[in-house]
Amino acid sequence: MSAPSPVVEHGHAASPEDVLEQLEVDPAHGLGEQEAAGRLARFGPNRLVRPRRVTFWRVLREESTEPMILLLLAVAVLYGVWGALEDTVAIVVVIAAVVLVEVFTEYRAKAAIASLSRLSSRTAPALRGGAVREVPTENLVPGDVLVLRVGERLAADARLIESAGLRVDESVLTGESMPADKDADAVLTADTPLGQRSNLVFAGTTVAAGRARAVVLSTAMDTELGRITGLVVEAKPPRTALQQTMRDLARWLAWLALGFSVLVPLLGLLGGQPWREMILTGLTLAFATIPEELPIIISMVLGLGAYRLSRRNVVIKRLRAAEALGTITVVATDKTGTVTENRMSLSHLVTGESEALDGDPDAAQRGLLALAAGCTDATVVHQDDTAHVLGDPTDVALLEAAHRHGLLPGQLGGFSGELLAEYPFDARRKIISAVHRGDDRPLLIAKGAPEAMLGRCSSRLVGGRAEVISEDDRHHLRDQADRMAAQGIRVIAVATRELPGGRLGRDEAETDLVLAGFAGLTDPARPEVADAVRDLRQAGIRVVMITGDHPNTARAIAAEIGLERTGSLLTGPQIDELDDDALAEAASATSLFARTTPEHKLRLVRALHARREIVAVTGDGVNDTPALAQADVGIAMGASGTDVAREAANLVLADDDFATITRAVREGRQLFDNLRKGVRYYLSCKVGLLATAVGGVALGLPVPFTPIQIVVLEMFMDIAGSATFAAEPAESDAMRRSPRDLRRPFLDRPLIIAIFTCGATLFVAVTSIYLGAVWSGAPIATAQTLAFTGWMVGYLALAWVMRSERTPLVRLGMRSNGFLPPWTLVTAASLTLIMAVPAVRDALNLTALTAGQWLVAVLVPVLAVVWIDLAKLRHPR
Numbered sequence: 001m002s003a004p005s006p007v008v009e010h011g012h013a014a015s016p017e018d019v020l021e022q023l024e025v026d027p028a029h030g031l032g033e034q035e036a037a038g039r040l041a042r043f044g045p046n047r048l049v050r051p052r053r054v055t056f057w058r059v060l061r062e063e064s065t066e067p068m069i070l071l072l073l074a075v076a077v078l079y080g081v082w083g084a085l086e087d088t089v090a091i092v093v094v095i096a097a098v099v100l101v102e103v104f105t106e107y108r109a110k111a112a113i114a115s116l117s118r119l120s121s122r123t124a125p126a127l128r129g130g131a132v133r134e135v136p137t138e139n140l141v142p143g144d145v146l147v148l149r150v151g152e153r154l155a156a157d158a159r160l161i162e163s164a165g166l167r168v169d170e171s172v173l174t175g176e177s178m179p180a181d182k183d184a185d186a187v188l189t190a191d192t193p194l195g196q197r198s199n200l201v202f203a204g205t206t207v208a209a210g211r212a213r214a215v216v217l218s219t220a221m222d223t224e225l226g227r228i229t230g231l232v233v234e235a236k237p238p239r240t241a242l243q244q245t246m247r248d249l250a251r252w253l254a255w256l257a258l259g260f261s262v263l264v265p266l267l268g269l270l271g272g273q274p275w276r277e278m279i280l281t282g283l284t285l286a287f288a289t290i291p292e293e294l295p296i297i298i299s300m301v302l303g304l305g306a307y308r309l310s311r312r313n314v315v316i317k318r319l320r321a322a323e324a325l326g327t328i329t330v331v332a333t334d335k336t337g338t339v340t341e342n343r344m345s346l347s348h349l350v351t352g353e354s355e356a357l358d359g360d361p362d363a364a365q366r367g368l369l370a371l372a373a374g375c376t377d378a379t380v381v382h383q384d385d386t387a388h389v390l391g392d393p394t395d396v397a398l399l400e401a402a403h404r405h406g407l408l409p410g411q412l413g414g415f416s417g418e419l420l421a422e423y424p425f426d427a428r429r430k431i432i433s434a435v436h437r438g439d440d441r442p443l444l445i446a447k448g449a450p451e452a453m454l455g456r457c458s459s460r461l462v463g464g465r466a467e468v469i470s471e472d473d474r475h476h477l478r479d480q481a482d483r484m485a486a487q488g489i490r491v492i493a494v495a496t497r498e499l500p501g502g503r504l505g506r507d508e509a510e511t512d513l514v515l516a517g518f519a520g521l522t523d524p525a526r527p528e529v530a531d532a533v534r535d536l537r538q539a540g541i542r543v544v545m546i547t548g549d550h551p552n553t554a555r556a557i558a559a560e561i562g563l564e565r566t567g568s569l570l571t572g573p574q575i576d577e578l579d580d581d582a583l584a585e586a587a588s589a590t591s592l593f594a595r596t597t598p599e600h601k602l603r604l605v606r607a608l609h610a611r612r613e614i615v616a617v618t619g620d621g622v623n624d625t626p627a628l629a630q631a632d633v634g635i636a637m638g639a640s641g642t643d644v645a646r647e648a649a650n651l652v653l654a655d656d657d658f659a660t661i662t663r664a665v666r667e668g669r670q671l672f673d674n675l676r677k678g679v680r681y682y683l684s685c686k687v688g689l690l691a692t693a694v695g696g697v698a699l700g701l702p703v704p705f706t707p708i709q710i711v712v713l714e715m716f717m718d719i720a721g722s723a724t725f726a727a728e729p730a731e732s733d734a735m736r737r738s739p740r741d742l743r744r745p746f747l748d749r750p751l752i753i754a755i756f757t758c759g760a761t762l763f764v765a766v767t768s769i770y771l772g773a774v775w776s777g778a779p780i781a782t783a784q785t786l787a788f789t790g791w792m793v794g795y796l797a798l799a800w801v802m803r804s805e806r807t808p809l810v811r812l813g814m815r816s817n818g819f820l821p822p823w824t825l826v827t828a829a830s831l832t833l834i835m836a837v838p839a840v841r842d843a844l845n846l847t848a849l850t851a852g853q854w855l856v857a858v859l860v861p862v863l864a865v866v867w868i869d870l871a872k873l874r875h876p877r
């Protein structure tokens with residue numbers, strides 16, 4: 001049997017049935033997993049952007065052309081020409097070791113960063129083997145039946161097979177900013193232009209409203225978007241601000257290092273040192289002190305930090321978010337789902353006759369619930385004989401309640417009548433409505449925020465009859481809604497209207513309504529949020545809540561999570577009355593905003609920026625995109641958020657949990673601290689090394705280290721510099737100090753002072769050992785061996801005491817850093833091996849040491865760095 005071709009030429013010119021037949025798929029069952037796997041093998045993965053592949057060899061190739069390595073090879077060649085073969089072999093072996101170590105460090109950092117993009121890979125609900133499953137978008141194939149959701153960015157081109165009120169934003173393809181109306185039932189001519197193919201949906205476009213199912217026609221490069229893009233590109237993450245700072249710093253410091261690498265041989269020559277030795281020393285010093293590791297340190301710390309975050313349910317989409325996390329001064333959060341559990345449940349059905357919902361609803365309450373369920377944007381999906389509801393949590397709760405009480409006959413809507421039209425929920429109107437085919441005339445059901453709805457209602461249902469609402473009634477109804485809201489309940493008013501004939505606009509249709517009652521939904525605050533808010537406050541971070549909900553509901557939840565003590569609150573309409581300056585003023589004094597729209601959220605973020613705040617914003621909806629993009633850290637909800645929100649955000653909370661933000665901030669601060677410590681240590685070692693070399697030759701002596709010794713020392717220092725601090729746990733006061741001031745330069749005064757004092761300590765320790773040996777008449781080779789050993793001990797001791805800027809080592813504990821203890825053993829073992837095996841010792845131009853000399857070489861550096869730790873006691877923590 002030959003494999004049928006599931007490719008459809010002109011999907012828009014055929015009926016859904018024809019397309020399904022050509023694609024050989026049953027719309028009720030979808031593709032079988034085996035068939036899908038076969039098609040995947042045939043059509044290839046559905047992607048336009050290939051994840052960046054990081055392999056050890058690739059990094060090795062990139063690294064091997066580094067000027068550093070070329071510099072060292074030059075040293076090796078010169079050694080070969082001027083010296084003995086053993087020296088050349090020795091230096092080549094060490095070079096190889098250095099290269100491998102650097103490549104491995106860089107590979108680890110790059111692999112961690114690359115794995116982040118895999119974590120944020122997307123899925124889409126598709127019907128497979130009779131059940132709706134979240135299928136990774138890469139695995140979608142022609143013939144897959146998709147269930148479209150509002151806010152979803154489509155991953156393939158597809159033919160609609162069923163639709164209700166579907167509107168799709170196609171601006172990426174057509175440039176048209178108004179969403180296009182779509183209709184599964186349309187059958188068009190083959191030559192219909194792309195922008196008018198109303199029965200197709202395209203990869204890259206976004207579902208703006210409505211619901212639908214569609215069958216995939218083409219994927220990857222065969223989609224319209226693929227044709228425009230032209231080729232599969234490889235994603236390369238842009239550099240972050242700190243990565244750029246490090247690069248600039250490295251470049252600048254490289255000149256400094258080069259200057260000294262010329263100065264040392266010049267001084268040596270003037271002091272009568274052999275010129276060949278001096279040239280080699282200059283070259284190796286340049287190799288050892290040019291800070292090429294700086295950008296790697298930041299990638300390492302950022303990459304591993306981001307990886308750690310991912311295990312705590314925080315997916316970093318752009319590394320700059322990981323950097324900014326530590327600097328946040330305000331967290332602007334929404335309420336539903338972030339602060340609350342997002343488990344809405346129906347608690348009240350308020351009709352003309354009854355209010356609470358204890359046990360089974362009475363007839364009027366059942367009527368109200370059936371109406372509410374007939375006007376939702378949620379989709380019911382039947383899977384393995386059980387119904388699952390996808391969509392907005394409010395609507396999901398209502399549909400589920402209706403289902404529980406046996407009130408869910410339809411598939412798409414929920415009301416028994418056939419759905420004629422839908423007006424999607426609009427954050428500004430705060431109303432959603434649907435038109436069903438009624439007995440005589442079309443029936444409009446509208447539901448939304450009580451204040452928005454009451455203004456549109458002229459009568460209300462009492463005992464099955466419509467009664468005109470008097471002014472008193474209106475007051476009473478408002479009071480009733482306010483009282484419910486004050487208990488933290490989300491109140492939804494539900495109303496109906498039999499529509500007169502003729503076409504009506506939305507505004508005209510949604511007037512003169514008959515109020516059926518209020519539905520009350522509870523969504524308790526997450527228990528861990530109160531602690532998280534307190535922790536953030538302690539860390540100098542203000543939490544503000546911006547919600548679309550009723551002010552009373554907002555207040556009740558805010559009190560529960562310990563947010564606002566003064567009770568001040570601004571509503572959307574009040575924000576509208578403020579100009580930008582006044583809003584900036586108000587935003588710094590108010591922490592609670594209710595009845596807001598996404599535009600208000602955006603204005604508030606801008607207002608906070610005007611006050612120089614660094615703002616993290618949470619969001620989930622399509623409309624949150626501008627605020628998320630404007631924020632310094634845009635946080636999307638992974639579980640309940642829309643694709644568009646996730647794409648605009650640079651960080652995704654996989655568990656939608658507010659408390660995770662606190663953990664992320666802590667991690668962000670730790671990450672920056674570690675970076676600072678890493679750089680401080682790394683540059684201290686370089687300063688120390690240069691000073692020691694300069695010191696030796698300035699006194700008319702040979703450099704305290706021979707070139708090959710310098711290369712070995714450099715290898716050990718680099719490993720310690722890049723790995724120690726990435727493994728350092730957070731400082732105990734990480735969440736008890738104010739956020740870092742972004743305006744402060746990275747290399748600030750305390751950092752520069754620390755680099756020079758710590759570098760000077762190492763210099764003093766090693767130089768005094770060296771000079772002591774020379775002046776007491778020891779041969780130069782022995783003095784150099786002492787200096788080498790002293791340095792090996794000193795660089796390690798320095799790493800230990802530089803683990804914390806303010807906490808002494810005794811309080812930190814020896815084992816809280818997972819890298820340093822084993823590395824100490826490795827260094828000790830290496831040093832012992834180097835000194836104990838005569839061949840290695842000779843290769844490194846070292847001599848054997850007496851017990852007394854060992855004692856000096858170990859004790860002097862350790863005692864020298866102790867003061868750095870003691871100095872911390874001046875400001876103990």
Ligand SMILES: Nc1ncnc2c1ncn2[C@@H]1O[C@H](COP(=O)(O)OP(=O)(O)OP(=O)(O)O)[C@@H](O)[C@H]1O
Nearest residue numbers: 334335336394427430447448449546547548549550
């Ligand atoms: N699906 C819905 N049907 C009817 N009314 C709704 C629906 N969703 C929200 N509303 C009404 O609109 C108001 C504002 O909702 P909106 O979605 O803007 O806030 P929210 O985004 O859920 O809140 P938050 O910003 O805290 O997450 C709600 O308080 C409710 O009265």
